Amino acid sequence: MSKSGSHTIDLEVPPLEVWKVLVAPGRRDWYYRLTPEGDFTPGGHIRWVDVRGELVEESDVAVVEPPRRLVLRSRFLFAPPFAATAPHEVTWDLSATGGGSQIRVSWIAEDGVHSLMKSEGGAQLQGLRLAADPTARAELERLPDIGEVEVVDVTPDQLPAYQHFFDKVAFRDFPAWQSCYCMETHRTQSDEEWAVRAAEDNRRDMSDSIEHGRVTALLAFAGGEPVGWCNYGDTTHLHGVMSRFKLQPADHEGIGSVACFVIAAPYRGHGVASKLLQVAIERLRARGLRAVEAYPSRESDDSAQSNYRGPLDMYLRAGFEPYRELERHVVVRKVLA
Numbered sequence: 001m002s003k004s005g006s007h008t009i010d011l012e013v014p015p016l017e018v019w020k021v022l023v024a025p026g027r028r029d030w031y032y033r034l035t036p037e038g039d040f041t042p043g044g045h046i047r048w049v050d051v052r053g054e055l056v057e058e059s060d061v062a063v064v065e066p067p068r069r070l071v072l073r074s075r076f077l078f079a080p081p082f083a084a085t086a087p088h089e090v091t092w093d094l095s096a097t098g099g100g101s102q103i104r105v106s107w108i109a110e111d112g113v114h115s116l117m118k119s120e121g122g123a124q125l126q127g128l129r130l131a132a133d134p135t136a137r138a139e140l141e142r143l144p145d146i147g148e149v150e151v152v153d154v155t156p157d158q159l160p161a162y163q164h165f166f167d168k169v170a171f172r173d174f175p176a177w178q179s180c181y182c183m184e185t186h187r188t189q190s191d192e193e194w195a196v197r198a199a200e201d202n203r204r205d206m207s208d209s210i211e212h213g214r215v216t217a218l219l220a221f222a223g224g225e226p227v228g229w230c231n232y233g234d235t236t237h238l239h240g241v242m243s244r245f246k247l248q249p250a251d252h253e254g255i256g257s258v259a260c261f262v263i264a265a266p267y268r269g270h271g272v273a274s275k276l277l278q279v280a281i282e283r284l285r286a287r288g289l290r291a292v293e294a295y296p297s298r299e300s301d302d303s304a305q306s307n308y309r310g311p312l313d314m315y316l317r318a319g320f321e322p323y324r325e326l327e328r329h330v331v332v333r334k335v336l337a
Helices: 015-023 109-130 134-138 154-167 193-195 200-212 239-244 272-286 314-319
Strands: 002-011 035-037 045-049 053-063 067-078 086-099 100-111 149-153 216-222 225-234 255-263 291-294 321-325 330-335
Touching: 002 045, 002 330, 015 086, 015 100, 015 109, 015 193, 086 109, 100 109, 109 134, 109 200, 149 193, 149 272, 154 200, 154 216, 154 225, 216 272, 239 255, 255 272, 272 291, 272 314, 314 330
Parallel strands: 255 291
Antiparallel strands: 002 100, 035 045, 045 053, 053 067, 067 086, 086 100, 149 216, 216 225, 225 255, 291 330, 321 330
Protein backbone atom coordinates (compact mmCIF):
# COMPACT_ATOMS: atom_id res chain seq x y z
CA MET A 1 0.00 0.00 0.00
CA SER A 2 1.32 3.44 -0.92
CA LYS A 3 1.64 6.14 1.72
CA SER A 4 2.41 9.83 1.53
CA GLY A 5 4.39 12.22 3.69
CA SER A 6 6.40 15.41 3.65
CA HIS A 7 9.04 17.54 5.36
CA THR A 8 9.37 21.36 5.20
CA ILE A 9 12.14 23.83 5.91
CA ASP A 10 12.49 27.63 5.71
CA LEU A 11 15.66 29.05 4.16
CA GLU A 12 17.07 32.56 4.07
CA VAL A 13 17.80 32.46 0.33
CA PRO A 14 15.36 32.92 -2.58
CA PRO A 15 13.89 29.93 -4.43
CA LEU A 16 16.10 30.45 -7.48
CA GLU A 17 19.27 29.84 -5.45
CA VAL A 18 17.80 26.64 -4.02
CA TRP A 19 16.66 25.54 -7.47
CA LYS A 20 20.19 25.86 -8.79
CA VAL A 21 21.38 23.45 -6.13
CA LEU A 22 18.56 20.98 -6.86
CA VAL A 23 19.39 20.63 -10.57
CA ALA A 24 23.12 21.40 -10.58
CA PRO A 25 25.54 18.92 -12.17
CA GLY A 26 28.26 17.25 -10.11
CA ARG A 27 28.37 15.45 -6.80
CA ARG A 28 25.80 16.38 -4.18
CA ASP A 29 27.37 16.19 -0.73
CA TRP A 30 23.95 17.10 0.65
CA TYR A 31 22.35 14.09 -1.02
CA TYR A 32 24.45 11.16 0.22
CA ARG A 33 27.47 12.25 -1.87
CA LEU A 34 25.69 11.01 -5.01
CA THR A 35 26.32 12.31 -8.53
CA PRO A 36 23.42 12.58 -11.01
CA GLU A 37 24.12 11.42 -14.55
CA GLY A 38 21.52 12.82 -16.95
CA ASP A 39 19.51 15.99 -17.49
CA PHE A 40 16.81 17.48 -15.31
CA THR A 41 14.46 18.02 -18.24
CA PRO A 42 10.91 16.65 -18.69
CA GLY A 43 11.20 13.03 -19.74
CA GLY A 44 14.86 12.90 -18.72
CA HIS A 45 16.44 9.94 -16.96
CA ILE A 46 18.87 10.33 -14.06
CA ARG A 47 21.33 7.69 -12.89
CA TRP A 48 22.57 8.38 -9.35
CA VAL A 49 26.04 6.97 -8.68
CA ASP A 50 27.94 6.92 -5.40
CA VAL A 51 31.56 7.90 -4.74
CA ARG A 52 32.69 4.46 -5.95
CA GLY A 53 30.81 4.84 -9.24
CA GLU A 54 28.13 2.30 -8.28
CA LEU A 55 24.54 2.86 -9.40
CA VAL A 56 22.32 3.25 -6.31
CA GLU A 57 19.22 5.07 -7.59
CA GLU A 58 17.42 5.82 -10.84
CA SER A 59 14.94 8.61 -11.52
CA ASP A 60 12.64 9.59 -14.37
CA VAL A 61 12.02 13.33 -14.51
CA ALA A 62 8.25 13.90 -14.57
CA VAL A 63 7.83 17.66 -13.96
CA VAL A 64 10.28 20.57 -14.21
CA GLU A 65 8.89 24.03 -13.43
CA PRO A 66 11.85 26.26 -12.47
CA PRO A 67 12.21 27.55 -9.86
CA ARG A 68 9.04 26.17 -8.27
CA ARG A 69 8.59 22.43 -8.71
CA LEU A 70 10.57 19.28 -9.53
CA VAL A 71 8.91 15.86 -9.62
CA LEU A 72 10.92 12.63 -9.90
CA ARG A 73 9.75 9.04 -10.15
CA SER A 74 12.56 7.12 -8.54
CA ARG A 75 13.67 3.67 -7.49
CA PHE A 76 16.33 2.93 -4.87
CA LEU A 77 18.76 0.22 -5.96
CA PHE A 78 21.20 0.08 -3.03
CA ALA A 79 19.31 -2.74 -1.26
CA PRO A 80 17.29 -5.63 -2.70
CA PRO A 81 14.12 -4.86 -0.68
CA PHE A 82 14.02 -1.37 -2.21
CA ALA A 83 15.04 -2.48 -5.71
CA ALA A 84 12.09 -4.87 -5.73
CA THR A 85 9.66 -2.07 -4.79
CA ALA A 86 7.62 -0.10 -7.31
CA PRO A 87 8.98 3.37 -8.17
CA HIS A 88 8.06 6.13 -5.76
CA GLU A 89 7.28 9.76 -6.52
CA VAL A 90 9.23 12.59 -4.91
CA THR A 91 8.15 16.23 -5.29
CA TRP A 92 10.21 19.28 -4.45
CA ASP A 93 8.08 22.44 -4.03
CA LEU A 94 9.80 25.83 -3.64
CA SER A 95 7.90 28.99 -2.66
CA ALA A 96 9.05 32.52 -1.89
CA THR A 97 8.70 33.86 1.67
CA GLY A 98 9.80 37.49 1.80
CA GLY A 99 13.53 37.43 1.09
CA GLY A 100 13.76 33.71 1.61
CA SER A 101 11.98 30.53 0.64
CA GLN A 102 10.09 27.56 1.99
CA ILE A 103 11.10 24.15 0.66
CA ARG A 104 8.84 21.13 0.89
CA VAL A 105 9.81 17.60 -0.08
CA SER A 106 6.87 15.18 -0.32
CA TRP A 107 6.51 11.62 -1.50
CA ILE A 108 4.12 8.83 -2.40
CA ALA A 109 5.73 5.46 -1.77
CA GLU A 110 5.19 1.91 -0.57
CA ASP A 111 5.78 1.06 3.09
CA GLY A 112 9.57 0.50 3.12
CA VAL A 113 10.45 3.57 1.08
CA HIS A 114 7.86 5.62 2.95
CA SER A 115 9.54 4.75 6.26
CA LEU A 116 12.94 5.67 4.84
CA MET A 117 11.74 9.02 3.50
CA LYS A 118 9.97 9.75 6.77
CA SER A 119 13.25 9.14 8.60
CA GLU A 120 15.66 10.69 6.07
CA GLY A 121 13.69 13.48 4.37
CA GLY A 122 14.40 16.00 7.09
CA ALA A 123 18.13 15.29 6.79
CA GLN A 124 17.92 15.89 3.05
CA LEU A 125 16.42 19.32 3.70
CA GLN A 126 19.07 20.16 6.29
CA GLY A 127 21.74 19.17 3.79
CA LEU A 128 20.08 21.29 1.11
CA ARG A 129 20.14 24.24 3.50
CA LEU A 130 23.90 23.85 3.92
CA ALA A 131 24.43 23.67 0.17
CA ALA A 132 22.26 26.69 -0.67
CA ASP A 133 22.62 29.06 2.31
CA PRO A 134 25.99 30.70 3.15
CA THR A 135 24.67 31.61 6.60
CA ALA A 136 24.14 27.93 7.38
CA ARG A 137 27.69 27.11 6.36
CA ALA A 138 29.07 29.99 8.44
CA GLU A 139 27.46 28.46 11.55
CA LEU A 140 29.84 25.51 11.20
CA GLU A 141 33.12 27.34 10.61
CA ARG A 142 36.11 26.08 12.56
CA LEU A 143 36.53 27.79 15.92
CA PRO A 144 39.92 29.49 16.43
CA ASP A 145 40.16 28.14 19.98
CA ILE A 146 38.16 25.48 21.84
CA GLY A 147 39.74 25.59 25.30
CA GLU A 148 40.43 22.50 27.37
CA VAL A 149 39.13 19.15 26.13
CA GLU A 150 37.95 16.50 28.60
CA VAL A 151 37.54 12.87 27.52
CA VAL A 152 35.09 10.66 29.42
CA ASP A 153 33.97 7.05 29.12
CA VAL A 154 30.48 6.48 27.72
CA THR A 155 28.87 4.87 30.73
CA PRO A 156 25.07 4.64 31.20
CA ASP A 157 25.00 8.00 32.94
CA GLN A 158 26.42 9.56 29.75
CA LEU A 159 23.48 8.33 27.67
CA PRO A 160 21.82 11.79 27.52
CA ALA A 161 25.11 13.32 26.30
CA TYR A 162 25.47 10.61 23.64
CA GLN A 163 21.91 11.17 22.45
CA HIS A 164 22.32 14.94 22.38
CA PHE A 165 25.57 14.65 20.42
CA PHE A 166 24.12 12.40 17.72
CA ASP A 167 20.69 14.08 17.69
CA LYS A 168 21.92 17.66 17.33
CA VAL A 169 25.70 18.00 16.92
CA ALA A 170 27.60 15.15 15.28
CA PHE A 171 26.42 15.46 11.68
CA ARG A 172 25.29 19.06 11.39
CA ASP A 173 27.71 19.49 8.49
CA PHE A 174 26.69 16.20 6.85
CA PRO A 175 23.05 15.46 7.72
CA ALA A 176 22.94 12.50 5.34
CA TRP A 177 24.65 10.45 8.05
CA GLN A 178 22.58 11.58 11.02
CA SER A 179 20.67 8.28 11.11
CA CYS A 180 23.88 6.38 11.97
CA TYR A 181 24.13 6.83 15.77
CA CYS A 182 27.37 4.80 15.41
CA MET A 183 25.35 1.59 15.32
CA GLU A 184 27.32 0.42 12.26
CA THR A 185 30.21 -0.62 14.53
CA HIS A 186 27.93 -3.05 16.38
CA ARG A 187 25.54 -4.20 13.67
CA THR A 188 24.62 -7.86 13.44
CA GLN A 189 22.15 -7.45 10.57
CA SER A 190 22.70 -8.58 6.98
CA ASP A 191 23.41 -5.90 4.37
CA GLU A 192 19.79 -6.11 3.22
CA GLU A 193 18.43 -5.71 6.75
CA TRP A 194 20.89 -2.91 7.55
CA ALA A 195 20.03 -0.88 4.46
CA VAL A 196 16.38 -0.47 5.44
CA ARG A 197 16.97 0.56 9.07
CA ALA A 198 15.84 4.05 10.05
CA ALA A 199 17.37 6.55 12.47
CA GLU A 200 14.98 5.61 15.28
CA ASP A 201 16.05 1.96 14.99
CA ASN A 202 19.73 2.79 15.39
CA ARG A 203 19.11 5.32 18.16
CA ARG A 204 16.99 2.85 20.12
CA ASP A 205 19.36 -0.10 19.80
CA MET A 206 22.55 1.86 20.47
CA SER A 207 20.96 3.58 23.49
CA ASP A 208 19.93 0.19 24.85
CA SER A 209 23.48 -1.13 24.41
CA ILE A 210 24.93 1.87 26.26
CA GLU A 211 22.40 1.48 29.08
CA HIS A 212 23.40 -2.15 29.54
CA GLY A 213 27.16 -1.60 29.31
CA ARG A 214 27.67 -3.33 25.96
CA VAL A 215 29.47 -0.36 24.35
CA THR A 216 33.00 0.91 25.01
CA ALA A 217 33.22 4.43 23.65
CA LEU A 218 34.51 7.88 24.54
CA LEU A 219 33.04 11.37 24.41
CA ALA A 220 35.13 14.53 24.26
CA PHE A 221 33.72 17.63 25.96
CA ALA A 222 34.68 21.26 25.42
CA GLY A 223 33.00 24.03 27.35
CA GLY A 224 30.73 21.44 28.95
CA GLU A 225 29.33 20.28 25.61
CA PRO A 226 30.00 16.98 23.77
CA VAL A 227 32.06 17.70 20.66
CA GLY A 228 33.72 14.39 19.75
CA TRP A 229 33.16 10.64 19.83
CA CYS A 230 35.29 7.52 19.48
CA ASN A 231 33.94 3.95 19.30
CA TYR A 232 36.44 1.25 20.19
CA GLY A 233 36.75 -2.04 22.07
CA ASP A 234 37.72 -5.70 21.92
CA THR A 235 37.68 -6.52 18.23
CA THR A 236 35.69 -9.71 18.67
CA HIS A 237 32.93 -7.70 20.41
CA LEU A 238 32.61 -5.22 17.50
CA HIS A 239 30.42 -7.27 15.18
CA GLY A 240 30.18 -4.58 12.53
CA VAL A 241 33.96 -4.28 12.32
CA MET A 242 34.43 -8.05 12.19
CA SER A 243 31.93 -8.34 9.35
CA ARG A 244 33.01 -5.26 7.42
CA PHE A 245 36.68 -6.27 7.27
CA LYS A 246 36.08 -10.04 7.21
CA LEU A 247 38.15 -10.60 10.36
CA GLN A 248 38.51 -14.04 11.91
CA PRO A 249 37.82 -14.36 15.66
CA ALA A 250 40.76 -16.74 16.17
CA ASP A 251 43.13 -14.09 14.80
CA HIS A 252 41.79 -11.34 17.04
CA GLU A 253 41.71 -12.76 20.54
CA GLY A 254 43.47 -10.21 22.74
CA ILE A 255 43.27 -7.54 20.03
CA GLY A 256 41.39 -4.25 20.30
CA SER A 257 40.05 -2.06 17.52
CA VAL A 258 39.48 1.66 17.08
CA ALA A 259 36.38 1.68 14.89
CA CYS A 260 35.42 5.29 14.18
CA PHE A 261 35.49 8.96 15.13
CA VAL A 262 33.00 11.79 14.86
CA ILE A 263 34.20 15.33 15.59
CA ALA A 264 31.77 18.25 15.43
CA ALA A 265 32.70 20.53 12.52
CA PRO A 266 33.69 23.67 14.50
CA TYR A 267 36.05 21.61 16.68
CA ARG A 268 38.08 19.90 13.97
CA GLY A 269 41.75 20.66 13.53
CA HIS A 270 42.33 21.02 17.29
CA GLY A 271 43.61 17.52 18.03
CA VAL A 272 40.34 16.18 19.47
CA ALA A 273 40.54 12.90 17.53
CA SER A 274 44.17 12.38 18.55
CA LYS A 275 43.26 12.89 22.20
CA LEU A 276 40.40 10.41 21.91
CA LEU A 277 42.73 7.91 20.25
CA GLN A 278 45.30 8.21 23.02
CA VAL A 279 42.70 7.57 25.70
CA ALA A 280 41.30 4.59 23.77
CA ILE A 281 44.81 3.10 23.57
CA GLU A 282 45.28 3.59 27.32
CA ARG A 283 41.94 1.93 28.08
CA LEU A 284 42.77 -1.09 25.90
CA ARG A 285 46.23 -1.43 27.44
CA ALA A 286 44.73 -1.32 30.93
CA ARG A 287 42.40 -4.17 29.97
CA GLY A 288 45.40 -6.34 29.17
CA LEU A 289 45.01 -6.48 25.39
CA ARG A 290 48.20 -7.21 23.51
CA ALA A 291 47.63 -4.95 20.48
CA VAL A 292 45.21 -2.46 18.96
CA GLU A 293 44.41 -2.03 15.30
CA ALA A 294 42.51 0.45 13.13
CA TYR A 295 41.27 0.70 9.56
CA PRO A 296 42.01 4.04 7.86
CA SER A 297 40.86 4.48 4.28
CA ARG A 298 43.31 4.21 1.38
CA GLU A 299 41.05 6.41 -0.74
CA SER A 300 40.73 9.41 1.54
CA ASP A 301 39.77 12.73 -0.04
CA ASP A 302 40.64 14.43 3.27
CA SER A 303 36.98 14.99 4.12
CA ALA A 304 35.64 14.16 7.56
CA GLN A 305 33.39 11.58 5.93
CA SER A 306 36.16 9.66 4.16
CA ASN A 307 38.24 9.77 7.36
CA TYR A 308 35.56 8.65 9.81
CA ARG A 309 37.69 5.64 10.75
CA GLY A 310 40.54 8.04 11.48
CA PRO A 311 43.19 9.32 9.05
CA LEU A 312 46.26 7.18 8.41
CA ASP A 313 48.72 9.91 9.41
CA MET A 314 47.10 10.22 12.86
CA TYR A 315 47.70 6.54 13.51
CA LEU A 316 51.27 6.66 12.26
CA ARG A 317 51.99 9.58 14.60
CA ALA A 318 50.56 7.51 17.46
CA GLY A 319 52.98 4.64 16.80
CA PHE A 320 50.80 2.36 14.67
CA GLU A 321 52.43 0.49 11.80
CA PRO A 322 50.92 -0.91 8.58
CA TYR A 323 49.88 -4.51 9.21
CA ARG A 324 47.74 -5.62 6.26
CA GLU A 325 46.50 -4.16 2.97
CA LEU A 326 42.83 -4.37 2.06
CA GLU A 327 41.14 -3.21 -1.12
CA ARG A 328 39.99 0.15 0.26
CA HIS A 329 41.64 0.28 3.69
CA VAL A 330 44.93 -0.23 5.45
CA VAL A 331 44.97 -2.25 8.65
CA VAL A 332 47.38 -0.58 11.06
CA ARG A 333 48.40 -2.08 14.38
CA LYS A 334 50.15 -0.98 17.56
CA VAL A 335 51.64 -3.40 20.10
CA LEU A 336 50.46 -2.69 23.65
CA ALA A 337 52.60 -5.08 25.68
